Amino acid sequence: MTEQKTILIVDDDKDFLEATSIVLEKSGYSVATCLSAKECLAKLKSMKPDLIILDVMMETDHSGFDLCREMKRLPETKDVPIIMLTAVDQKYSLSFSSAAGDESWLPVDEFIGKPVEAGVLVECIEKLLAR
Amino acid sequence: MIGQRKAKRYRIIVMDSDVKTAKQLVSVLCKEGYRAENIEQTSRLFEKIRSNLIDVLILDVDAWYKRGYELIPIVKSMDRLLPIIVTSADDSIEVAAKVREQGIFFYTMKPLDMQEIKIALKNALNRRYTSRYTSGSGKQEKLGVVDTSEVIRNNTEMCDINKHLNWIMAFFVHECKGTLGSVMMNISALADANISQRISPAKHNAMLLSSLCSLRMLHDMIRNYIISYRGENKRLQCSRRRVDVYKRCLEPVINEFRPMLKKNEMSINVDMKGNRFFYCDADLMKIGISNLINNAIKYGTACTDIRCKSLTTDQIFRLSIWNEGIGVERERLDDIFERFIRFDKVGISGTGLGLHVVKMIANIHNGSVKAESGYLITDTSVTYDEFYSNPRLAKTDRTDLKKFARFIFEIPSSGHQQKGEV
Structure with a gap:
């Protein structure tokens, strides 16, 4: 029997957290949620998720960016795949660099614009976890 | 000046x-x-x-x-x-x-x-x-001299327009797309055979209810933006008519909020006193009441009651909406009615326009709206002023005290028979 994977969702929209949790739980994952970057960093001290879904605009317009950079620096989360899920299509308006230390460095594995369909998100998670 | x-x-x-x-x-x-x-x-x-x-x-x-x-x-x-x-x-x-x-x-x-x-x-x-x-001087224009105040005025107007566009962009980018995000997630899951077959009927209903609430919120955000824009441009009109405030305004609004109340396991206690008829713009009143109730649900504690009290006399219509919840910080009680001010951003969608629109509606009826907040001491609502002016209470440990918020919306009678009386 394969071990149940845990997904951590970080988003400041309670309704979105609720909807996505149902979808992922029904797709066989264990789900943990956080409403802010601060709460996420605290939660990561006591758990190690297999994948993180992250919103961009939370406490500030860029707190998702800052959080994902911070997580890639932390030894316990640096290898955890991150899906950046956002209402802003930043990938079209900003150019990102994959080089650490670069100002436009955005170390995410996948970038999906909101609104996203449940099937698309589940498919993306499966693809990243199978890597 | x-x-x-x-x-x-x-x-x-x-x-x-x-x-x-x-x-x-x-x-x-x-x-x-x-x-x-x-x-x-x-x-x-x-x-x-x-x-x-x-x-x-x-x-x-x-x-x-x-x-x-x-x-x-x-x-x-x-x-x-x-x-x-x-x-x-x-x-x-x-x-x-x-x-x-x-x-x-x-x-x-x-x-x-x-x-x-x-x-x-x-x-x-x-x-x-x-x-x-102020506009520029004609004499200066004739002489071909650049009027600095005119340039600054035009620039300021441009800045205001830009600010407005930025607000619209922020609304679409964050609030609108964010709210649609949960609707899309719910509906697409229910439409996806692979996922929906694993969802129980109870969860199925909860997801539909949640989507309905999100769409309702989106509708209200757009409506508030339009009302606010009209108000800012002096294009908001008030047409007072004699209406049954309960039947025309309060009851339909409460009914519209039933799904949201159910989702949060909340209920509304209505206590109406006095006459039922009053001269007011029923459509605007519905919007004002809707924003106040929406606010009470959003920032209220789940599984609690919202208290709605109204008093209608020949002179005044007064409505008070009370809820237990996160309350309003003492120093923010004054600016909570300003545009784009929100109680607390985390976890709750909104444009920060709802209460501003309530104030606009009160003003256009020559009325007022005020916010009160404080602590619940053995089920009694004690405002911050009452709390801190009482030496015994002021010493109380506030850590575990519950909070409340109350909004009092008041409009005076127009004083004369209005056009379009029913």
Whole structure:
């Protein structure tokens, strides 16, 4: 029997957290949620998720960016795949660099614009976890 | 100019680490009819500037860890027309030069001469609003001389339009797409055979209910934006007619909120006293009541009751909406009705326009709306003022105290028979 994977969702929209949790739980994952970057960093001290879904605009317009950079620096989360899920299509308006230390460095594995369909998100998670 | 606009109550922010001077200055300015407030945190100052809730800044060079003057370029970059009056206890020429070269409006030494401050304030407001609203002189135009005030006015108007566009963009980018995000997630899951077959009927219903609530919220956000825009452009009309306020306004709004109440396991207790008929604009009243109830649900504690009390007489219609929940911070009770101000952003969608629209609707009926908040002491609502003025209560440990918020919406009778009476 394969071990149940845990997904951590970080988003400041309670309704979105609720909807996505149902979808992922029904797709066989264990789900943990956080409403802010601060709460996420605290939660990561006591758990190690297999994948993180992250919103961009939370406490500030860029707190998702800052959080994902911070997580890639932390030894316990640096290898955890991150899906950046956002209402802003930043990938079209900003150019990102994959080089650490670069100002436009955005170390995410996948970038999906909101609104996203449940099937698309589940498919993306499966693809990243199978890597 | 300033005399005519006095009723508008200009907002003066004082930033001074010397609490005694700041308090004294705020008190003098409040007596003069200004809405003066002392702010210590830069985040609050920036929030005020961003929300356009400041007309003049009085900044002490020693504020903000003795680096007050470093704030000037930041403030200027956020609102380059905001007049800044700088105060200083340091009479050195170096400090004066360093501050003056940053394009401030007025520089004065401590101890403050209140008369001088008052005059400087008047002049600062005159310049800010004269440059915004007066038109250029025809004589100068004929001579081909560029009228600076005209240029500044046009520029300011452009800035206002840009600000509006930014708000619309922010609304679509974050609130609108964010809210649609949960709807899309729910509906697409239910439409996806692979996922939906694993969802129980109870969860299925919960997801539909949640989507309905999100769409309702989206509808209200768009409506509030339109009403606010009309109000700002003086295009909001009030057509008072004699209506049954319960049947036409309150009951339909409560019914519309049934799904949201069910989702949050909340209920509404309605207590109506007095007449049922009143002269008002029923459509606007419905919007105002809807925003107040929406607010009570959003910021209320799940599984609690919302108390809705109304009193209608020949002279007045008064509605009070009460909820237990996160309450309103004491220092925010005054600006909670300003545009784009929100109780608490985390976890709750919204544009920060709902209460502003309620105020607009109260104003257009020549009425008022006020917010009260405080603690629940053995189920009794004790406002902050009552709490802190009671020596016994003030000593209470507040950590576990529950909070409440109450909004009192009041409109007076129009005083005469209105057109379109039913």
